[in-house]
Amino acid sequence: MQGVLVSEPLKEEDDAALVDAALRSPSGPAFRLLYERHAGEVLAFLRKLLGERALAEDLLQETFLRVHQNLGSFDRRRSLRPWLFRIARNAALNTIRKRGKQGAQSPDDVYTHDPSESDRVVKIVAGAEASRAAAKALATLPEESRALLLQRHGLGLKLAASWGVSERTIRNRLRAAIQDLTQALLLEGGAQ
Numbered sequence: 001m002q003g004v005l006v007s008e009p010l011k012e013e014d015d016a017a018l019v020d021a022a023l024r025s026p027s028g029p030a031f032r033l034l035y036e037r038h039a040g041e042v043l044a045f046l047r048k049l050l051g052e053r054a055l056a057e058d059l060l061q062e063t064f065l066r067v068h069q070n071l072g073s074f075d076r077r078r079s080l081r082p083w084l085f086r087i088a089r090n091a092a093l094n095t096i097r098k099r100g101k102q103g104a105q106s107p108d109d110v111y112t113h114d115p116s117e118s119d120r121v122v123k124i125v126a127g128a129e130a131s132r133a134a135a136k137a138l139a140t141l142p143e144e145s146r147a148l149l150l151q152r153h154g155l156g157l158k159l160a161a162s163w164g165v166s167e168r169t170i171r172n173r174l175r176a177a178i179q180d181l182t183q184a185l186l187l188e189g190g191a192q
Helices: 002-007 012-024 029-050 053-073 080-102 120-126 128-140 143-154 159-163 167-191
Strands: none
Touching (some): 012 029, 012 053, 029 053, 029 080, 029 143, 053 080, 080 143, 143 159, 143 167, 159 167
């Protein structure tokens, strides 16, 4: 069963069946399969948002603990992926806010670009030759704007369901985040 799920494209119906199975048998293999299906993508998102692999791994575990604890409240008529990323994003933003209260950080502390990772947001905005400047500019954005851009352009998520707002609100927030990123890029370019 595991080989079939891994080798075929992920389907929302498969997630729904796994959620049902995990609810029927919380200690059975279904939740482990959900974790295996989504952990890599969630970890990549958290790592890009937080800039620290160890912290991202800790928050990955926290995310799936929250998912496991709240699986009964998940609306199985909806897609699991946006719900899962909402939990991961909220855990990450809470951690960033806690760190902010403990002392200001430089953009390099919040977001460090790993050139070995695919970073579509940076490539789209600045191109390969300016990825470091784009990473610094991205790091200067408010946490929610950074998460919004990473989820939309880095993961290709449809955001209204994940953020619990209308498509129009998402478009407005994306427009504002892109304007802020453009301003930060211009400032970053002027500083060099």
